[in-house]
Amino acid sequence: MHKKLFIPGPTEVRREVLEAQAKWMIGHRMNEFSELFYSVTEKVKKALGTKNHVFIFTSSATGVMEGTLRNVVEKKFLSTICGAFSERWYKIGLANGKEGDVIEVEWGKAIKPDMIEEKLKTGKYEAVLVTYNETSTGVMNPLKEIGEMMKNYPDVLLLVDAVSAMMGAPIKPEEWGIDVVFASVQKAFALPPGLTVTVVSEKAIEKAKKVKNRGYYFDFLGMLKKYEEKHQTPATPAVSLLYAMDYQMDRILEEGVEARYKRHAVMAEFTRKWALKHGFEMFPEKGYESPTVSTIKNTKGFSVKDLNKELAKRGYAISNGYGKLKEQTFRIGHMGDVTLFELKELLWHIEEIWNLK
């Protein structure tokens, strides 16, 4: 049975988008491919309103988390840890032989610009890593404000994991001073997983030119060269996923990104009100709740596992809390193409299963 996905990724993909994958295969060195890849790339630039470089890697975002550090950090970075994925990024840095210092807040809290600025004053860092939307806790960090603050530190790069945010919440690479920002497409893009969009500033490109052992598969300079030469990629890309992405980018542009961000904000607000009305509490610090995934405290001690089993029978899936938050919280993803009506339908089922008044 098809379960509609209200998990924080992969998200629900529309039938016509799934079917767009099934076009006949083409060669990645043929003109047809260059046209396709150019089309997808330019549509992403248009949606984000950016003139920065856009690279689309065949990998999950985890690969690009690694690639970003290998491209632009020679030695020392500053991590901001507020959940499982920001912690993963830090560990990836260490697994690649880089040195990292850490700002860490309790899960559920947000990273504030002044926390970062205090560390930056030491002058020790080449880059700051920020997780825009921490999928494990449902916290959205104040990226715009962090970017503003970092304009006082022009030698330090701002690197952003926007995995569960891009296309669901505003991101302005140039205006906010973001040097690298990436997101996999199985979240708010509402596409099947396997591709990661990466937006790279000229400053980051210049930095990469000075970094040794950048590796090959995620090398920004290799991607740039091949794109500029022929609108192609150095290695064979996932052509069928790009078919679906080209189709979906048209749908996103047709909705309009501002309308899309608004839809996400409305769904998030509806979910929060629903949670409070039924006596739950929000897990994130007030004012920093994510517009794409709501993490709700399981204050009533229900079994989230049993809830999901019952929802499965009715054709839905939500997520339990992440890692140590399992059963203490539950997460409802409302991102991608799902509508407020579909969300209301899901919440109605939860009310019925848990017998909420």
Place this chain on the structure above:
Amino acid sequence: MHKKLFIPGPTEVRREVLEAQAKWMIGHRMNEFSELFYSVTEKVKKALGTKNHVFIFTSSATGVMEGTLRNVVEKKFLSTICGAFSERWYKIGLANGKEGDVIEVEWGKAIKPDMIEEKLKTGKYEAVLVTYNETSTGVMNPLKEIGEMMKNYPDVLLLVDAVSAMMGAPIKPEEWGIDVVFASVQKAFALPPGLTVTVVSEKAIEKAKKVKNRGYYFDFLGMLKKYEEKHQTPATPAVSLLYAMDYQMDRILEEGVEARYKRHAVMAEFTRKWALKHGFEMFPEKGYESPTVSTIKNTKGFSVKDLNKELAKRGYAISNGYGKLKEQTFRIGHMGDVTLFELKELLWHIEEIWNLK
């Protein structure tokens, strides 16, 4: 217009396989995914007759070329260069800060066991890199014989790029003493690109445990842990491509791998005879011609570019020579699911366009 692909990858993918991608999306932490991933992985093991570990990465093989070196080579490897892709692998090693020595033969020639053995006697190497089927020249290197010879050097790992070979030609990981062998699925698997199958011996796993800075995305130990725990992957995999792969592995097992290898050998032999009959010559050294891609010397000085333009109108695509071999050779890929009948049809069109007697 749909062009049937006789290029050396991506290869033609059957309509029903393309459509298998379009199933509803599932979460990669749901039981449905574990079942899917286990199913695909075990079918690959069955097809290869191996008990070694099988990891399926979401990336092109280029990523795993890099990952393999990062996993199991601390310092020094020996490359065997006989074309563009074996050279790429060497460069990837250097781009990751490893040291590499090189055995190099003229393009079109094969790598022989004694060339490698001479170097191995120095005792300087942790691993030998062999490209089983060099896609740029159409040469198949004698992997089985290389593996036999290397049994005298048990401390040296044998790492194999089998990109345009796996599922089109025999590979026996244990019997031939191969420690790592990988292939992307858009070649003889006849699938859309985006996944890379990697077969890893216990010896390679033990070596990886001693290597630092293995990285994260392509880390064998991370893949092993997550597979053994839950039949899952550390990062989000390309679910829709795995749907197609699960379906296609059934088709491959139904044909039978021996029959599949035989079909490839028959198509290759037919193509060689056709080439010679029409006054062309084969580019590869005699006895080392690839069963999956035939590289033919353009002894008549026809325009390969124009041929492909005309073939395009008739619904076919072949490949020009690779890099410096452009227009000096042309390449006909006969791998994956294409049949001898389809190949004959293609060759008939070439005869007609070039007015061959």
